[in-house]
Each structure stands twice: as C-alpha cells, then as structure tokens.
Amino acid sequence: SFYEILFKNNMFQRSNVWFDRIDISPRVPEHLETVDSMARELVTLIQQEVSSGVPLSRIIVGGFSMGGAMALHLGYRFLPQLAGVFALSSFLNEKSAIYEVLSRRTIEEKQPNLPPLFMCHGDRDALVPIKWGRETCDKLSKLGLDTQFHKVTNALHELKRTELKQLYDWVKTRLPPTQDDL
Numbered sequence: 109s110f111y112e113i114l115f116k117n118n119m120f121q122r123s124n125v126w127f128d129r130i131d132i133s134p135r136v137p138e139h140l141e142t143v144d145s146m147a148r149e150l151v152t153l154i155q156q157e158v159s160s161g162v163p164l165s166r167i168i169v170g171g172f173s174m175g176g177a178m179a180l181h182l183g184y185r186f187l188p189q190l191a192g193v194f195a196l197s198s199f200l201n202e203k204s205a206i207y208e209v210l211s212r213r214t215i216e217e218k219q220p221n222l223p224p225l226f227m228c229h230g231d232r233d234a235l236v237p238i239k240w241g242r243e244t245c246d247k248l249s250k251l252g253l254d255t256q257f258h259k260v261t262n263a264l265h266e267l268k269r270t271e272l273k274q275l276y277d278w279v280k281t282r283l284p285p286t287q288d289d290l
Contacts, residue, residue, distance in 0.1 A: 134240050138201045146178060147186050154187060166283060170194030170226070170275075172267060173236060180244075183223045184253075185209050192282040194226040194275055197233055197265055199240035200247075210251040224254040226278045228271040230263025 150169075158164060168191050169179040176198025183193035184206045200206060213222075225248060229241035238259065245257040256278065260271045 132235065134199055134202045134243070136201060138204055140205060143178070143181055143205075147181050150178070150182055151186050154182075164189040165191050166286075168192040168194065168223075168279060168282060170196070171198070172196045173198055173265065176227075180204075180206055180225075180248075183225075184248075188222050190223040192223045192226065192279070194228075194278070195241075195244075196228050196267065196271060196275070197230060197236050197241065198227065198244070199236055200244045207247060207251065210248070210253070213252075222253060224256070224282065226256050226258075226275060228258045228260050228274060230260045230265060230268070232263060233265045235265040 154164075154167060154169070157167065164187060167187075169182050169187075170176060170193060171179045173196070176195030177200060179193050180195055180198070180200060183190050210222075225245070227241055227245045229236075229238045231238050233241075242257060245255050249255040258271065258274055260268050263271070
C-alpha cells in the first residue's frame with residue numbers, strides 16, 4: 109500500500125503528508141476531499157499575505173513530491189492569479205480535477221492569464237518515475253499552460269543543487285525586483 113511504501117522510504121518513521129492518496133500511482137483517483145481541505149487552508153495563509161500588502165501576482169507556490177501536486181491544485185484550481193507554480197519530482201493523477209478545470213477553460217478561452225509552470229524531475233527517481241512527471245507536464249502544456257520541464261541527471265527522489273539553481277533562476281524571471289527592492 110501507499111503508506112507501507114511511504115513508511116519504508118521514510119526510514120520507518122511516520123510522516124505527515126499534504127493529502128491522502130490511495131497509492132503512489134497516476135492511475136488511481138485523487139482524494140479530492142483531502143486535497144481541497146488542505147488547499148483551503150493554504151489559500152487562507154496566502155490571503156493573509158495578500159492582506160499584508162503582497163499581491164497575488166508576486167506570489168509563487170511550489171513544492172517537492174506531494175507538495176508539488178498540492179501547488180498544482182492551488183495554482184490552477186484555487187488561485188490562478190499567482191505569479192507561478194513549481195513542482196519538483198511531482199505528478200498528477202491521470203484523471204486529475206486540474207485537467208478537467210483546464211479543459212473547460214480551454215473551450216471557453218485560452219490560458220494566457222494562468223501562472224506558468226516549472227517542473228524538474230530526477231531521471232533515476234524510483235518512487236515517482238520521471239515518466240509520470242513528464243506526462244503531467246505534457247498534458248498541462250497541451251491544455252495551454254506555459255510549461256518548462258527539466259530532467260535532473262543522476263537524481264533519485266531528492267533535491268539536487270542543479271535543479272535548485274534552475275528554480276532560483278526561473279523565480280527571478282517571474283519576480284523581478286520592484287522599486288521597493290532597489
């Protein structure tokens with residue numbers, strides 16, 4: 109089961125996760141009840157930042173693994189006014205609610221106002237195969253998103269300095285300095 113895999117991969121320590129999964133597989137349904145519950149909590153945190161004066165157009169959300177999947181839901185279902193979304197070693201389920209939302213938007217209009225997506229994935233990731241990340245990115249691109257996908261050479265299900273540098277460079281293009289930063 110998913111929890112046995114997670115337990116073994118976390119050196120047999122219990123771990124908190126962003127939302128429930130039936131299994132680590134794109135073929136299973138999303139557990140939207142827990143995805144949406146967590147998304148609402150995160151939207152509340154982001155709205156606090158907006159209330160303090162940070163516009164949504166200056167906020168990027170992202171994460172690693174399930175955190176990246178959560179960021180995809182935030183950016184494309186809950187807060188499409190964000191400056192960007194990144195997902196590292198992440199994937200979406202084949203019938204993700206995100207695909208449904210974007211398909212409806214594509215019929216009505218193209219996606220020029222949705223946040224761009226930056227994805228990286230280790231080419232040796234055994235927990236979340238790179239194929240799943242690539243398929244997710246390709247599907248989102250076909251639905252009209254501005255996407256970038258970077259293969260991280262010789263990387264497992266982990267973060268590497270090279271991808272963090274690429275992410276940093278991408279963030280700088282999405283959030284150039286403001287007059288207040290100078």
